[in-house]
Amino acid sequence: MPYSADLPRPSARVASIEAVEQGLASCGYIPSRQIATAVYLAERLAKPVLVEGPAGVGKTELAKSIAAWLSLPLIRMQCYEGLDEAKALYEWKYGKQLLYTQILRDKIGEVLGDAASLDAALHRLHGFGDLFFSADFLEPRPLLRALQEPGGAVLLVDEVDKSDQEFEAFLLEILSDYQVTIPELGRIAATVPPVVILTSNSMRDLGDALKRRCLHLHIGFPDAALEERIIASRVPEADAALRGQLVRFVQSLRGLDLKKPPSVSETIDWARVLVLLHAGALSAEFVRETLNVLLKFEVDIETAGRQLGELTARARG
Amino acid sequence: MNATEPLRRFFAAARGAGVRISPAESIEAMRAVDAVGFADRAVLRDTLGLVLAKTVEEKQALAECFDLYFRRETPDAPPADEPADPSGEGLAGLLLGGDPAAVAQAMEAAGEAAGLPNIRFFTQRNLYTRRILDVMGLRAVEAAIGEREDAEAQLLTEAVAGLRATVRDFVERSLVLFAREETEAFREELLRSTRLSNLDRRDYDRMRVLVRAIARKLAARYARPRRRRLRGQLDLRRTIRRNMGWSGIPFVTVWKEKRIEKPRVVVLCDVSGSVAAVSQFLLMFLYALNEVLADIRSFAFAGSLIEVSEILEHQPIEPAIAEIMTRIGFGSSNYGNSLADFEEGWIGLIDRRTTVLILGDARGNRTDPRVEILERISTRAKRVVWLNPEYRNAWGTGDSDMFRYAPHCQMLRPCSTLRDLERVVTDLLEMTR
Numbered sequence: 106m107p108y109s110a111d112l113p114r115p116s117a118r119v120a121s122i123e124a125v126e127q128g129l130a131s132c133g134y135i136p137s138r139q140i141a142t143a144v145y146l147a148e149r150l151a152k153p154v155l156v157e158g159p160a161g162v163g164k165t166e167l168a169k170s171i172a173a174w175l176s177l178p179l180i181r182m183q184c185y186e187g188l189d190e191a192k193a194l195y196e197w198k199y200g201k202q203l204l205y206t207q208i209l210r211d212k213i214g215e216v217l218g219d220a221a222s223l224d225a226a227l228h229r230l231h232g233f234g235d236l237f238f239s240a241d242f243l244e245p246r247p248l249l250r251a252l253q254e255p256g257g258a259v260l261l262v263d264e265v266d267k268s269d270q271e272f273e274a275f276l277l278e279i280l281s282d283y284q285v286t287i288p289e290l291g292r293i294a295a296t297v298p299p300v301v302i303l304t305s306n307s308m309r310d311l312g313d314a315l316k317r318r319c320l321h322l323h324i325g326f327p328d329a330a331l332e333e334r335i336i337a338s339r340v341p342e343a344d345a346a347l348r349g350q351l352v353r354f355v356q357s358l359r360g361l362d363l364k365k366p367p368s369v370s371e372t373i374d375w376a377r378v379l380v381l382l383h384a385g386a387l388s389a390e391f392v393r394e395t396l397n398v399l400l401k402f403e404v405d406i407e408t409a410g411r412q413l414g415e416l417t418a419r420a421r422g
Numbered sequence: 423m424n425a426t427e428p429l430r431r432f433f434a435a436a437r438g439a440g441v442r443i444s445p446a447e448s449i450e451a452m453r454a455v456d457a458v459g460f461a462d463r464a465v466l467r468d469t470l471g472l473v474l475a476k477t478v479e480e481k482q483a484l485a486e487c488f489d490l491y492f493r494r495e496t497p498d499a500p501p502a503d504e505p506a507d508p509s510g511e512g513l514a515g516l517l518l519g520g521d522p523a524a525v526a527q528a529m530e531a532a533g534e535a536a537g538l539p540n541i542r543f544f545t546q547r548n549l550y551t552r553r554i555l556d557v558m559g560l561r562a563v564e565a566a567i568g569e570r571e572d573a574e575a576q577l578l579t580e581a582v583a584g585l586r587a588t589v590r591d592f593v594e595r596s597l598v599l600f601a602r603e604e605t606e607a608f609r610e611e612l613l614r615s616t617r618l619s620n621l622d623r624r625d626y627d628r629m630r631v632l633v634r635a636i637a638r639k640l641a642a643r644y645a646r647p648r649r650r651r652l653r654g655q656l657d658l659r660r661t662i663r664r665n666m667g668w669s670g671i672p673f674v675t676v677w678k679e680k681r682i683e684k685p686r687v688v689v690l691c692d693v694s695g696s697v698a699a700v701s702q703f704l705l706m707f708l709y710a711l712n713e714v715l716a717d718i719r720s721f722a723f724a725g726s727l728i729e730v731s732e733i734l735e736h737q738p739i740e741p742a743i744a745e746i747m748t749r750i751g752f753g754s755s756n757y758g759n760s761l762a763d764f765e766e767g768w769i770g771l772i773d774r775r776t777t778v779l780i781l782g783d784a785r786g787n788r789t790d791p792r793v794e795i796l797e798r799i800s801t802r803a804k805r806v807v808w809l810n811p812e813y814r815n816a817w818g819t820g821d822s823d824m825f826r827y828a829p830h831c832q833m834l835r836p837c838s839t840l841r842d843l844e845r846v847v848t849d850l851l852e853m854t855r
Contacts, residue, residue, distance in 0.1 A: 122465060123457070142458070142468045149457040150450070157478070199663060208671050238669055310638065316476040317447065321477050 118175065119148040134170035135334045142324040144171060153301035155265075155282050155319035160306060161368025162324045165263060170209055170304040172259035177300070180254070181261045182247040184268035190275060194285060196244045239291035244326070249293065250385060260272035265315075266305040273315050280318045297408035327369060329356050335369060340376040350387045351376055358399065359416065365398040374398050389417045426452055431539060432470075432491050435599040439487040441480045447473065454486045463492065491599055513559040514566060517581035518574070525585070529592055533555040538596050550593045555586065621734030630706055630739065632840055636847050637710035660823060687711070687718045688771055688803075690764065693747060694724035694755030700811045700838075701751065704781045705743045707843070709734050719771055722746050723760035724753040729768070757823065758792035765795050781837075782807045784817070784824040791823040798850070800830040809837035809846060 119125055125141040136144070143166075147154045156164045172179035182193060196234060220226035236242075245253060251260035265273065279285055280301060284294040303319060305311060328333065332352045343351070352372065359366040369373075375398045384391050392413055400406045409416070433448050443451075452472045458469050467488045475481040516525055536553040563582060567575045660676040690770065691708050693701040707718050712734040720728045728750050733742050772778065778799060784791075800806045808831040810824060817824040817836075828834055835846045 139468045139472075140465065142465055143472050146457060146469060146472060152450075197663075199666070201589075202666050205665065210669070268505060285466075313476070316445070320472040321476050323481060364609055413735055 107398075121145065128139060128174040128330070129167075132170045132173040134166060135331065135338050136167070137331055139321065140324065142233070143320055146320055147300060150320075151283075151298055151318045153303060154322050154323045155303045155305060155311070155316060156324060157305045157307055158324035161370055163369055164304040164324060165261065167324075168196065168259055168261035168304075171300060171302070174280035175259070175300070177257055177259050178254060179259045179261060180247050180251045180299070181263060182358050184265050184272070186267060186269060188268050188272055192246055192312050193275075194246050194248045195287060196246065197238070197365060198242045198244050202242050205237065205242070206396070224308075224399060238298045240290065241288075243290070244366050249285065251299040251301075252255050252279070252283065252285065252293060252295040254299065255296055258299040260299040262301065262303040264306060265303045266307060266311060268302050270312065273312055277314055277318065280315070295301045297305060303346065325358055326366070330351065332356070332369065332372060336372060336376050339373045342380045344385075347379060347384065347386060348376070350420045350422070351379060352362060353422070354387060354392070354416060355399065357416055358409060359410070363400070363405045364402045365400070365405065372401050387420055392417050426594075429455060431600075432488070433474075435491050436474065436484055436487050438599065438819050440489070441484050442476075443474055454694050477731075490595065492563065492611075494719045497618075502814045514563050514578060517563070517578060517585065517683070521586060525588070527810075528558055529554065529589060531591065533596070538593065539600050541593070541597050541600055542713070546598060546832075547590070550596075551586070551590050555707060558585075558589075560585075629703065629840070631844075632701075632712075633706050634710045634713070636840075636844055637707065637713070637716075638845055641729045646854050651718075686766075686771070686773075687715055687777055687779060688720045688775045689718065689779045690723060690727070690760070690782065692724070692755055692780075693751040695752050696755060696785045696787075696809055697783050701747070702743060704811070705746060706739065709739050709742060715827070719768070721764065721768070722750050723751050723755070723763070724759075725756045725759060726750070727763035727767075728762040754787045755782070755785035756789045758790040758795075760815065761792050761795040765798065769799070769802070772799060774802070774804055776803045778806045780806065781811075782808075783810055783812050783822065784808075784827055785821050786823055788821045791826055793823075796827055796830045800832075805832040805848065806830060807833045807835075807846075809835055810844075811838050812836065813838060 122141050122145045124139070125144045126136055126138075129136045129141065129144070143154050146152070148294050156167060158164055168181075169179060171177075217226045217229060219421070220229055243249075245383055247260070251258045262276070279400060282294075283298040284292055287294050326332075329352050332355070333348055336348050336352060337345075340348075355372045355375070375395060378395050379391070380386075382391065382395070394408060394412065396406055396413075400409060429452060433443050433451070437443055451470060454469050454473045455466065458465050459464060466799070467485060470488060475484045508777070515530070516528055532554045535557045536550060538550055538554065541547075541550055560582065562577060567578050567582070580690050606811045622787060655678040657676045657678045661672050661674070664674050664676055665672045689708055689711065691701070691704050693705065697704070705722070707729075708722075712718055712720060712731070718731070719729065720734055721727050721732045730746050733745050737745065796806070808824075808827065811822075812822070814836045816822065824834075833846075833849070835842065837843050837846055
């Protein structure tokens with residue numbers, strides 16, 4: 106097997122699924138059991154996690170929270186069409202290399218001047234290391250930085266579905282072996298394998314090769330109980346009664362036929378807005394005024410607006 | 423480790439449910455299960471979902487399969503290896519003992535001994551039920567009942583009837599689990615080679631999956647932006663970079679590259695009465711194409727032609743197809759008229775990077791085929807591809823104008839089964855190379 110569970114991992118704190126749940130919760134991220142299992146397995150099997158799900162359910166937040174919990178640096182790489190190796194992995198410090206050749210030209214006479222013959226000069230030249238393509242001139246980009254981080258890191262490859270297929274293929278070596286090959290320098294392997302989180306919004310289908318190397322985690326909308334816990338953690342100012350009502354309201358809103366149902370991030374925003382407005386309880390009036398926080402499309406606001414009274418009444422129980 | 427055996431069989435069952443599991447993945451899954459243990463059912467299910475499934479649908483299928491499978495299996499207490507005592511003494515004791523767990527365990531063991539995981543067909547249910555009961559020692563118990571006439575015999579008779587039902591149920595569940603792999607594969611194979619016009623409505627769901635897979639193959643190829651080197655234009659920056667090692671003397675040259683834009687696709691789909699049997703399917707293909715290709719315009723025609731891109735984009739597949747059919751479908755087709763409609767309204771869509779895809783039987787009910795319009799389209803477009811749902815030897819018979827249109831098509835294929843479609847798509851990809 107190219108990888109092994111015996112590799113030193115950055116933390117022994119990932120001892121059990123419960124430990125993951127508590128650890129993430131202490132950083133303000135309330136994971137579902139499934140998410141905790143995924144993080145735990147990612148640690149135990151040294152595998153990357155591919156996270157899919159609708160926008161705003163906390164895919165990126167998960168990576169941030171893992172980094173905060175394990176006190177590891179978070180290295181984030183945002184993918185986009187046209188992203189290539191030079192921007193993701195490494196680049197040579199072009200300017201410095203230029204300067205180096207200038208210096209080399211000036212100094213070469215001094216160094217080789219007293220050589221008796223051409224052979225001797227060549228011999229002496231070979232004595233110097235090949236500095237031109239050395240680590241000194243290497244500009245590490247996110248992927249290489251994540252491998253070189255001495256204490257390990259959390260590498261977040263955000264929206265990997267937006268990158269090209271070629272780039273996806275290029276990721277494979279890093280994901281399966283935690284190493285990269287730089288032609289001039291050879292193989293660079295991670296000292297401590299990073300925790301790798303990839304996120305995808307399913308813009309396009311990812312290749313099977315990539316999926317096979319990852320644990321596939323789908324984060325959907327949370328159930329009411331979990332969402333209440335999330336709100337309690339994120340917006341502690343909202344009291345329990347309001348929390349219950351707004352979560353029930355959002356949950357029933359998701360049942361409607363909407364273009365873009367509200368996500369967890371919208372629920373959190375809405376809770377903050379309601380707290381700012383000193384709303385003690387939901388009322389149809391309040392909801393109507395603040396609905397644009399939850400719904401981002403005019404059509405959706407119209408759809409929901411028609412049933413607002415009923416939805417509010419139901420949420421108030 | 424004997425705990426891996428139920429897992430291995432679960433993989434077989436999961437494959438049957440449509441989840442692809444490679445050997446490497448099953449090893450990975452075993453490692454994962456090692457890490458989490460068997461104790462917590464929900465965690466075990468999540469774990470297998472994380473490692474094995476690659477899409478949300480697969481997760482769903484896997485979870486269902488898991489529930490079905492592990493309701494049967496007790497992975498933390500693997501069934502005893504030795505089959506139950508065939509003398510019947512043990513069975514009678516078991517039945518009267520009133521311990522359902524012990525009975526279930528004996529049944530598991532007997533199932534194993536009778537080779538139950540090999541069950542493949544519905545018709546084998548009775549055979550396997552009988553075999554399991556034999557292994558459990560039913561004959562001896564029945565003989566014992568025959569000899570005695572007391573209350574215990576009465577009790578045993580009832581218990582045996584109960585056992586029979588339980589075993590039968592057990593066999594049926596196994597059939598669902600283990601036979602699905604074969605039957606699914608068989609069904610799919612059948613679907614691929616059946617004439618599209620002969621397909622049943624109930625096969626549509628599966629068809630849709632297959633059609634989507636084909637369309638996606640096409641899209642994956644199209645969506646990739648390709649680069650071509652521009653001859654004679656030096657990329658100065660990259661050339662200098664490349665030759666730094668030789669103090670800027672350009673030993674190696676780098677040429678500028680040009681990105682080739684993604685091609686456009688225009689699809690004209692016949693939905694008239696003559697192709698009614700297959701138009702559902704053609705529209706399905708069109709819908710799938712719409713899902714996977716970014717730059718596509720879709721048209722449907724019978725007597726005249728309308729654009730349907732909007733409908734396909736904004737509605738789910740069933741209502742979309744229904745709406746198209748009510749708006750334009752079922753009439754008698756008039757190819758000349760439809761082509762004229764297209765030329766009048768949308769000829770501007772077609773430029774040298776457009777692929778025009780026509781799905782239809784070219785039967786215009788003896789109306790003027792207006793071949794010259796197709797010729798004009800063909801000269802403007804990158805290529806015209808015509809897929810005809812009829813067999814090749816039906817072309818040109820009756821009112822078919824296929825051979826008149828043929829000279830203006832760069833590619834012309836019969837497309838009457840899914841397999842044909844697959845082949846056509848592959849050829850199309852070859853052509854774009």
